[in-house]
Amino acid sequence: MIHDTIAAIATSPGQGGVSIVRMSGPDAESILMRLFRPAGKSIVRLESHMLTYGHVTAGDECVDECMAVIMRAPRSYTREDVCEIQLHGGSYACQRTLEICLEQGARLAQPGEFTRRAFLNGRIDLSQAEAVMGLIAAQGEQAHRTAMQQLQGGASAFIRQAADELYGIQAGAAACIDYPEEISDEEAAGDLTPRILRLARTLEEACCERSARILRTGLNAALCGRPNVGKSSLLNALTGEERAIVTEIPGTTRDIVSGEILLGGSVIHLTDTAGLRDTEDRVERIGVERARRAVDQADAVLLVLDASQPLSDEDRELLPCLTPDHTAILLNKSDLPPALTETDAAALLPGAQVISLSAHDPQSLEPVKDFLRRMASVTDRLALTQPRHLEAARRAAAHLRDAAGALETATVDLAAVDLQSAQLAMAEITGDQVEERLLDRVFSEFCVGK
Ligand SMILES: Nc1nc2c(ncn2[C@@H]2O[C@H](COP(=O)(O)OP(=O)(O)OP(=O)(O)O)[C@@H](O)[C@H]2O)c(=O)[nH]1
Ligand SMILES: [Mg+2]
Numbered sequence: 001m002i003h004d005t006i007a008a009i010a011t012s013p014g015q016g017g018v019s020i021v022r023m024s025g026p027d028a029e030s031i032l033m034r035l036f037r038p039a040g041k042s043i044v045r046l047e048s049h050m051l052t053y054g055h056v057t058a059g060d061e062c063v064d065e066c067m068a069v070i071m072r073a074p075r076s077y078t079r080e081d082v083c084e085i086q087l088h089g090g091s092y093a094c095q096r097t098l099e100i101c102l103e104q105g106a107r108l109a110q111p112g113e114f115t116r117r118a119f120l121n122g123r124i125d126l127s128q129a130e131a132v133m134g135l136i137a138a139q140g141e142q143a144h145r146t147a148m149q150q151l152q153g154g155a156s157a158f159i160r161q162a163a164d165e166l167y168g169i170q171a172g173a174a175a176c177i178d179y180p181e182e183i184s185d186e187e188a189a190g191d192l193t194p195r196i197l198r199l200a201r202t203l204e205e206a207c208c209e210r211s212a213r214i215l216r217t218g219l220n221a222a223l224c225g226r227p228n229v230g231k232s233s234l235l236n237a238l239t240g241e242e243r244a245i246v247t248e249i250p251g252t253t254r255d256i257v258s259g260e261i262l263l264g265g266s267v268i269h270l271t272d273t274a275g276l277r278d279t280e281d282r283v284e285r286i287g288v289e290r291a292r293r294a295v296d297q298a299d300a301v302l303l304v305l306d307a308s309q310p311l312s313d314e315d316r317e318l319l320p321c322l323t324p325d326h327t328a329i330l331l332n333k334s335d336l337p338p339a340l341t342e343t344d345a346a347a348l349l350p351g352a353q354v355i356s357l358s359a360h361d362p363q364s365l366e367p368v369k370d371f372l373r374r375m376a377s378v379t380d381r382l383a384l385t386q387p388r389h390l391e392a393a394r395r396a397a398a399h400l401r402d403a404a405g406a407l408e409t410a411t412v413d414l415a416a417v418d419l420q421s422a423q424l425a426m427a428e429i430t431g432d433q434v435e436e437r438l439l440d441r442v443f444s445e446f447c448v449g450k
Contacts, residue, residue, distance in 0.1 A: 002080070002117060005031065006109035007101040009094050010449035016089035021097045022449060023106055024078040024114055029070050031104040032083040035097070036068045048072040056085060056093070058100050064093035078114055079121035112446025116439065119431060126431025126442065127155040130386055133446050134216065141265030142376070146215040146385050158206065158383035159393075159429045162199060166400075166423050169195050173416045189407040196407070196419075200400035203393045211378035212385040214299055218260075218267030219376040222294045225304035226314035227251050227275025230332040233359035234304060235259055235272035238368065244272045251275060254287040256294055263369055266376035271298070277314050292321075300375040301327045302368065305345060307356065308336035316348065324351030328371045331356040334364065388442070389429045396425035 005025025011018065023031060029046075038046070038054040046052050049071055056063040067086040076082040087093045102108060112133070119129045127150055134147030169192055176188035223231040227250035235244050239259035245252055257272040271294050274287030295301055301322055305315055329345045335358040345354045353371055357364035384390055403418035427433030 002120065005106045006113055006117075007031075007098060007106035008109035008114075008449040009098055010084070011089070011094075012447075013091065014089075015091075018086045019089045019091075019094035020449075021085045021087065021094060021101060022114065023083045023101055024076070024080045024109075024117060025106070026081065027105055028081040028083045029072075031101055031106055032068060032070060032085070034104050035100045036066070036085065038068075046070045049075070051086075056087065056097050056100070058096075058103075063096050063100070064088055066097075074121075077123075078117040079123045080117060082114075109448060110443070111448050112443030112450060115446060115450055116443045119439075124151075125153075125156050126434060126439075127159070127386070127389060127429055128153060129431070130388070130442060131155075132450065134386075136447065136450065137217075139260075140218060140262055140267040143216055143218065143267065145265075146382075150385065155384055155386070155389055156430050159389075159426050162203060162396075163423065163426050165195070165199050166419065166426070169199070170416065170419050170423065173412050173419060176412045177416060185407075185412050188412050192415075193404050193407050196400050196404045200397040200404070203397040203400070206383040207390045207393050207397075208378075208382060209387075209390060210299060211382055212387075212390060214266070214376055214378050215382060215385050218269055219300060219372065220269045220271070220298050221300045221302060221372055221375065222271045222273060222291075222298035223302045223304060224273050224276065224291055224295050224318060226306075226312065226317075227277055229275070229304045229306040230359045231275065231304050232257070232272050234302070234330065234332065234365075234368075235270055237359045237362060237365055238270060251277070251279065251281070251284050254283050256290055261372075264373045264377060266373070268372050268376060276317050292318075295321060299326065300372065302330050302371075303327055303349075303352075304330045304332050305340060306333050307331040307338050307340045308333045310339050311344060311348075319349055322349055322352070324349050326375065327352040328368065329354045330368065332359055334358045335360060384429075392425045392428045396422040399425060 005023055005027040007023040010020040010022040035056055035058060036054055037057050038052050051067045051069050053067055056066050064087045069084050071082045073080050085097055087097060115129045115132050118124050119126055131147045131150035134150060138144040138147050172192050176183040223235055225231055232244035232246045232253050236242055239261055241259060243259045244257040253272060253274050259270050261268050273291030273294050274284060276288055276291060279285055295318060327349060329349060329352050331340060331342060331345050331354060334356045342354045342356060355367045384393055399418045399422035403415040406415035406418055424433055
């Protein structure tokens, strides 16, 4: 049970139209009424869910003109009494109001504590609580849609359906354990194994880390290639900003330079990297190592070639690390007399898309944007998108596979233990079965005031 009242500033720091101080807990209303003077003396009890105009005061001190609202339990975000005070946006009045709330008996909320209470009081499950954070973090339409689906119970519905199927399987195993003379281990295995394996496959198929990451945070695309082919020029042309230094000197870019663009509702994080070559220069060598790492970590790669120069060994260096489906070969400098054809480029990495273009001609970049759009448009019908959920679902699937193995080679009793472990792993996703430590980890990633 939660007995205390928490308070925090819910809006982000800095100047703005309004700032909001929020309280939740049994004393929220009495604390509010000690610091809030409604305009018009007749108001003795604020009506729930109605904004009231007045002032925040402390003794003779008038802190700010404000609007205050009480949302009485259980019709509130946390299912407790929640009060919010809308002040003028700025740091002092807001900080001072929070201070008065604390002087009057509230405790400073920890990160995510309001949402944690919403979870503990049963208003939302754990995956929905995490979706709130996803909504706050969403930069593009795609990430927003993914978080909204989760908030509306998408992940929970999927896991609850899987858990129901598993309860059915567990009931079958229990019947065999309780009535061994009626159901033999072999009969139970024949009936249960296909169901267990089907459920394991369903969970595994819902776990696509790459798609989930792209949905959540956008596509990471790396520009790579040998020095002087025009990687930095392309970064600048694609982002429409002079982000990276461009010169005719090979080895200009030494570190990772990034830029973001929004394409088709998805955020694309573009990274320009140091040109790949063997070099004695220490700084450049570190840059080349970072470039390789960026390519390894990228969801999609733009391998840039200089179409006015013949192919070199440096152009071929990265080929073994590239996946054709996630790579586009950009034949840059197509405005110059050609030394390379699209056929030469295509032969480097069969299956990869080849695009002729010039960093100096914005129109020629459209097919690159189409490629990035295609890479970012992973299915948004994924049931699970949070790393924590993917990890728990994979663990559940592994326990199910162990259970199927135990049915083959050992006894139903042993399989029942694995089935129970699978059930517990799934319950972690919705929070039906969680330890305090796990909650601490989940909510520590939230911001204060949410
Ligand atoms: N004609 C022509 N020149 C280009 C084009 N793209 C880039 N350049 C020129 O090529 C030179 C190198 O461009 P950068 O963008 O610095 O090349 P980079 O691949 O980033 O080079 P490093 O940072 O050294 O690896 C510059 O002089 C650019 O102006 C293009 O499409 N056409
Ligand atoms: Mg460069």
